[in-house]
Amino acid sequence: MSLSLPRENVPPRRRRGGESSGLVPYLYLLPFALLFFVFVVYPVGYGFYVSMHRWDLLAETRPFVGLEYYRNLFDFSTPQAQFFWNSMRNTAFFTIVSVPLLVATALGLALLLYRPIFGRAFFRAVFFLPGVLTVSVMGILWRWMFDNQIGLVNAVRTDIFHLQPLPFLSTEGLAWIPIIVGTLWWTIGFNMTLYLAALGNISQSLYEAAEIDGATAWPKFRFITWPLLGPVTLFVFVTTVLASFQLFGQTLVITAGGPNRTTQSAIQYITEEAFTNNQFSSASAMAFMFGLVMLIFTFLQFRIMARDAREGS
């Protein structure tokens, strides 16, 4: 993909006549700019103000405390530092494990369901439908499936394989399994649909030409499908990473962040600090720290993307 536009598409710099005064484009931008200021710039600024004060709506004084709440996040004698970075680690772990699964499985399913097999529409629907469920329904479902004693998974283990039941929901480490499997089941349909659409855009003539040259399935995938799916893979990858960082509902419903906060996500902890502990300033500081980490991450991702794009063109 080339980043520079072909020369002939660039509009002429100046038009004849006086109607292109500087104001008109800004008028078109105004509605969006208004929404952007009201719902993004102002809240972010206000959030920053909150994070620098000991803030409570009902308090008579809201003293300025500067960076105290940010410093707390680096003072490991405070619960905030321990739990915040713990939740960041958990979120990163979830992202690293689930993103490759979510991308690879979606691609695999799309390749299977792109072929004219019997019941194709039915299976596409089967994989897409879980995505319409709310996170609470999905969470309760998977919590039941993996329940320590009554869950289907443990019933299969004990009744068919004669193994001891595993306490998935209350064992550190194991508790990630229902969360990751559940997320995979819940969100896979969306990525699969994107891949199906992209597969539909690849011209059949390329495959026909390859077949004439005697290419088998693997080379066709390796040299035609995979490279042409590049842009959509990038899109799927980036959106999946962002969605994974926002992990919240799944862990909240399936494990409530337990056992011992080992599955507590960053957003879940920030919510706890704000609405359970009523520490809004501290939670705002965490939100900004979380945002900063995301920003650095996104910056790196764009650097890599831009390099790939240059190399690809």
Added chain:
Amino acid sequence: MTHSLRRTSLLALLVLGGAGAQTYSGPKVQLTFLHGFTGADRPVMERLIAQFNSAHPNIQVRAQAQPWGTTWQQLPSLVASGRAPDVVVINEDQITQFIARGAVSPLTDAELKAAAINKARFYGPLFKTADYEGKSYGVPISSVAYVMFYNKDLMNKMGITKVPTTRAEFLKAAQQCTADKSGKKAGQAGFDKANLDTWGVSLYNNWVGSRMAYAAILQNGGSLVDKNLNANFNTPQAVEAVQFLVDLVQKHGVARPNSTEEAELAAFSQGKVCFFPSGQWYTDRFEQQKMNFGVAFVPRVGSQKDAAWGGSSHLTLPKQRAGYDANKRRAALEFINWMTLPAQNLTWTEAGSLPTMPAVASNPKFAGRPIAGIFPKLGSIYATSGFPWSGQVLGPFDNAWANAYSGKQSVKAALDAGVSESNKQIQQARKSFQ
């Protein structure tokens, strides 16, 4: 409603409603009322409000129902901007922080007296749930409690004739109920506690499960916080109480390790476990399943007093801006009084609440209902209230229980760690209340 039932209700109204003389006689006012009874309890609440409005031509109450969580988030900004509703229902786990933050105004003795609200008609600990630093801030309208369900069929089968009420009885009954898959009983040689077929008592790892530990600590004379409201659930009494529960799993093998509420609920319904301590809100479910079950007060496993956890909702008057109409406040108190009178409380129990006062608990309506089994001890139900940092105390406490119960830490280590974390959080929370 059948004819005879209606007659009973009318009789009850006559007996209970005697104290309902109207006290507000000022000009006509309109009150806004915000509450979180959005489920099956909503129609009952709406019926009561309609009844109040038709009986009080000079007070019109306009109610708004919305989820509790929404109210907790909105109330501070409503109060801060001077647009608070006239009456708000606040639950036991939230009320003290709203009081400490100044969102709710105290109800003076003179006001309570003028509105004919008599503290003594309620269960003592229930009314005190909305007290803070010697002042009252709310009047209880609804109440739930931790109880012990028992399976009569399984107890009969295992030869248990009496519902246990003491620690010794409880342990003995639990042992009698417990058999492993090869038929060996708890305590017998060769008993395999990892392969239970039936067992004595349900313990489990979430916040509901930790309310059993809360009950045991209170019963031993302990508490969650000390007199300075710092976390205090690692006292010797507390450790002893929680150790007894953990021993039920680890030493006696009469409860399953690492279990969940859902698993124990299913096991109880299937007749695999004799005693299932949980919220009284499961009563309906077991009745619909046509189970042969009973409801008892949590047995006294501690040495000092009877105690169990309870949740409650309180009618409160939020802080209003200067120049607020004094007539509205008087009318609101009239509304609070009427709503919490025995007749109305009896109606309210249809929504699944427990009686908030002895006068209602003794109503013949409850005779023969399984839930009536706990009525004699409703006065021994204690909310987790009275400290403004409930989140900072209950979170670490629930986690400590989970760690002790799963055997991840010793009881002492788990409770110590919980208290240490909680107190660090409280230290920070205190700064917000200065």
